[in-house]
Each structure stands twice: as C-alpha cells, then as structure tokens.
Amino acid sequence: MTKKRQLGSCVTFFPQPTTLVATVDGEGKADLMTASWAGIVSKTPPTMAVSLHHNRLTYANICATKSFSVNLVPAHLAVQADYCGITSGRSADKVATSGLTLTPATLIEAPLVEESPLNVECRFVREVELGEYRLVMGEIVEIHALEEAFAKYPQGDARVFDPLVYLGGIREYWGLGEKSADAYRDGKRLLENEAD
Numbered sequence: 397m398t399k400k401r402q403l404g405s406c407v408t409f410f411p412q413p414t415t416l417v418a419t420v421d422g423e424g425k426a427d428l429m430t431a432s433w434a435g436i437v438s439k440t441p442p443t444m445a446v447s448l449h450h451n452r453l454t455y456a457n458i459c460a461t462k463s464f465s466v467n468l469v470p471a472h473l474a475v476q477a478d479y480c481g482i483t484s485g486r487s488a489d490k491v492a493t494s495g496l497t498l499t500p501a502t503l504i505e506a507p508l509v510e511e512s513p514l515n516v517e518c519r520f521v522r523e524v525e526l527g528e529y530r531l532v533m534g535e536i537v538e539i540h541a542l543e544e545a546f547a548k549y550p551q552g553d554a555r556v557f558d559p560l561v562y563l564g565g566i567r568e569y570w571g572l573g574e575k576s577a578d579a580y581r582d583g584k585r586l587l588e589n590e591a592d
C-alpha cells in the first residue's frame with residue numbers, strides 16, 4: 397500500500413488559482429483583493445463562486461453594489477497579487493500601490509484589472525454562510541480574454557494566460573507547468589477496458 401501521511405481536518409496544499417477580485421463601494425471607490433478560493437461552479441447558468449471572510453472590505457463592497465470581477469493573475473504579477481492579499485483596502489489604496497490599472501467593465505459596476513489576461517464580470521446572485529466565510533456566487537455576465545491567446549489555437553493558448561497557481565497551507569506560488577492530456581478525449585482510451 398502507498399504510504400501516506402494523514403494531515404487531519406485542514407485546508408493545506410490543494411492547488412487553487414490566484415485571482416484578483418475587483419469591487420467598488422457605494423461611493424464608487426475601488427478595491428482589489430487576492431482570492432484563491434475562487435472558481436467556476438456551474439455552466440448552466442454560467443456561475444462563479446468566491447469564498448470571502450466576512451470581514452473583507454471586498455465582501456462589504458459586494459454586499460453594497462452587487463457586483464464583482466474575478467481577474468486571473470498571470471505568473472509575472474505574483475508580487476502585486478501577494479501584496480493585494482496581505483493588505484486590506486480599509487487601510488491602503490491597493491490599486492495605487494500595486495500599480496495595477498483598473499478599466500470599466502461592460503455590464504457591471506465593479507472594474508476590471510487591465511493587466512489580467514482573463515477578466516470575468518459577475519453579478520451577485522446569492523451567498524452561503526460557511527462559518528467565518530461567505531461563499532459568494534455571481535452570474536458570469538461577460539468574460540474578456542486576451543486576444544493574442546487565440547492567435548495559434550482557436551480554443552485559446554494556456555501559455556498566454558500563464559495562470560499563477562497557489563498552494564495554500566505551504567503558502568507558495570507556482571506556474572502551470574506542461575500540458576498533460578486533452579480533456580474529454582484522452583480518457584476515451586480507457587473506454588475499451590470497461591467491463592461489458
């Protein structure tokens with residue numbers, strides 16, 4: 397049997413994307429927050445979920461204006477993303493300090509991060525309370541993807557997006573690495589092994 401270490405009830409090591417969640421407050425002041433507990437959770441309807449501690453300014457902003465954008469962080473923006481994850485917008489202007497640029501979204505009040513290769517516009521739909529966290533769900537109303545990602549491959553080239561992977565618990569950022577297989581295709585090789 398493969399030897400494994402039991403780590404108990406914890407959240408360590410599971411790889412997550414690194415994202416920047418952009419919001420505005422009721423007066424239109426913008427904030428940026430790093431979130432790794434973020435992902436697409438439904439295709440019909442297109443839905444994104446972000447898990448936020450209830451004391452985040454980002455959570456208060458979403459409650460106030462009912463919108464947020466989730467901006468994929470590419471590997472070369474690791475330092476800016478880390479900064480936005482260790483300081484609250486309650487005590488600093490993270491947009492100014494990080495040097496990141498905000499641009500207006502097309503359908504929501506919250507802005508987009510210009511330097512991100514993939515921006516997801518979300519309209520708040522509901523939340524689920526998880527202890528100190530709030531799983532905030534938003535309908536995906538628009539996505540902006542860097543045009544150059546489609547130059548060679550019609551479905552988009554992952555190397556252009558270059559997503560920064562976050563390993564919580566050990567607190568490290570990694571790159572995406574090499575492509576391993578094609579989804580919904582390479583698994584078909586095992587279909588012939590299925591028992592009748």
Ligand SMILES: Cc1cc2nc3c(=O)[nH]c(=O)nc-3n(C[C@H](O)[C@H](O)[C@H](O)COP(=O)(O)O)c2cc1C
Nearest residue numbers: 429430431432433448449452453454481483484485
């Ligand atoms: C890599 C990384 C990932 C993070 N992911 C989350 C997350 O998914 N949810 C959360 O509530 N906080 C997360 N944080 C912490 C927040 O980004 C941090 O508390 C931030 O200061 C909140 O900013 P705000 O108060 O301006 O919203 C993360 C921090 C780092 C460095």
